Amino acid sequence: MKISFVLSVCFSLLAFGSCYSSNGYDPLETALKVQRSKRSVEGYVMTKNVKADNTFSPVYVGPQDGLKDVDKITTLPGQPAGAGFDQYSGYVTVDPNHGRALFYYLTESPANSSTNPLVLWLNGGPGCSSFGNGAMMELGPFRVNADSVTLSHNKYAWNNVANVLFLESPAGVGFSYSNTTQDYITGDEQTAKDSYTFLINWLERFPEYKTRDFYITGESYAGHYVPQLAQLILQNNKVTNQTVINLKGIALGNAYVDDETENTGMFDYFWTHAIISDEIHSGIISNCNFSENATITDKCDDYVGQAYGAKSNIYFYDIYAPLCSPFSNSTPSISEFDPCTENYILQYLNTPAVQQSLHAKPVQWESCNGFINANWQDMPFTVLPVIKDLMASGISVWIYSGDTDGRVPVTTSRYSIDKLQTPVQTSWYPWMYEEEVGGYAVGYQNLTFVTIRGAGHFVPSYQPARGLAFFSSFLQGKLP
Secondary structure (H helix, E strand, O other), X not given: OOOOXXXXXXXXXXXXXXXXXXHOOOHHHHHHHHHHHHOOOOOOOOOOOOOOOOOOOOOOOOOOOOHHHHHEOOOOOOOOOOOOOOEEEEEEEEEOOOOEEEEEEEEOXXXXXXXXXXXXXXXXXXXXXXXXXXXXXXXXXXXXXXXXXXXXXXXXXXXHOOEEEEEOOOOOOOOOEEOXXXXXXXXXXXXXXXXHHHHHHHHHHOHHHOOOOEEEEEEOXXXXXXXXXXXXXXXXXXXXXXXXXXXXXXXXXXXOOEHHHHHHHHHHHHHHOOOOOHHHHHHHHHHXXXXXXXXXXXXXXXXXXXXXXXXXXXXXXXXXXXXXXXOHHHOOOOOOOOOOHHHHHHHHHOOHHHHHHOOOOOOOOOOEOHHHHHOOOOOOOEOHHHHHHXXXXXXXXXXXXXXXXXXXXXXXXXXXXXXXXXXXXXXXXXXXXXOEEEEEEEEEOOEEEEEEOOOOOOHHHHOHHHHHHHHHHHHHOOOO
16 A cells, blocks of 8 residues: 655644645645555554443542632633633643643633533644634634734633633643653554543532533544543443543534545545546546455555645635735635734744733643644544443534535535434435524434534634524524
8 A cells, every 4th residue: 555644844833824825835735644554564454442341440639729729710811801701721630650641621611610511622633722622713702813913702602602622632732741752652542531530630620610510622633532432431431430421522624534525525526526536536436446455556546646736736625715924914715814813923932922911831832743643543443332322421512514614514514424324314405594594404313414604714713703593502402
């Protein structure tokens, strides 16, 4: 099997979006190429999802007294006046022997914070920051302005309807760290275990949330993180004598959940959106087999390479948006999202006063950790069996998709849902927002699928109003 594998020097130099657009770095594809190359090694067995054996060893719980007050943020540098809500950030130790600690940022609701649910947000990568990408670029209460010094208020922030907890996971991502360098060689299983340990400790620090309705949301490679963590929570809830987490539902955005559908869905999307030619698409269809045990031939690899070359000057994550360039200010995105936002965030979060206000260790913050990404150890070919288990558990399971994303496009999500073989209960229909089509929705048995029209990979960035409308429906458990 031939797989071309190139690592970009932009890993530690530039933010995720600008790094991709200028140098071709795609963190998800980089990690997938590592995993696919392993399959060519004789005797290699792809990691499987393993069911629990109904045993439980209590996780580490450290002393939390007084740490909530220490973590309270007085104000962020450049923050606009009149925020009207509390915010906290700091570290939760998950392994004292290794010195492994995960960084979090909590933004409470400006109204009804004492009764609103708690929502955990996870960005993917693997290896990308939930705080810098998720909170500061997507659904958090503030956006970084072009001066990289001041912030503006995001009126469509998700903390309008929930208390939102952003977790930098695994260790080595964003501000999270370990004193044991070997911990930076990690994978799905350890990430789920550490995230669970984080939650148990965090709930001791914030005990008022112990009985609150709890949801997990995320995008991209969080299509692995979210269902695996949810499964672990439900399994441990049955056998633990520690805190029982009141998990009510999950939402997966433009999520990588199955390697076969990711490939077929992406190349079909390229073709139907005029990014690749009929000849390239036909070559992929004729020569590529993306199923789990198939061999990738030289011919297939050649056509795939042509497809990737064809989209090289397109912002992969929102195919109709401009790239970040000196001309960006004169070429606004369709969704009015500044394509250089990642650069502003990078500079802001590397300002010493900002790191001090966040109670973060002084570090060179980066949007995605390339070392973690390139050394990811375990990655199931598919997490659809986990999602099926969650659907059967009775919690709410939603999959949502911005329809201008080329990285994990809407076709990929639809093909993945087809594999779940769950019957339709509410047929495909347009949902409305401010008298326009906000997207489309289908209600399946134990599953809801929603598209957000005009949104790319980072739904709350490109369509913040429609994104909040979708999110509110998810929390209410009602089709939009």
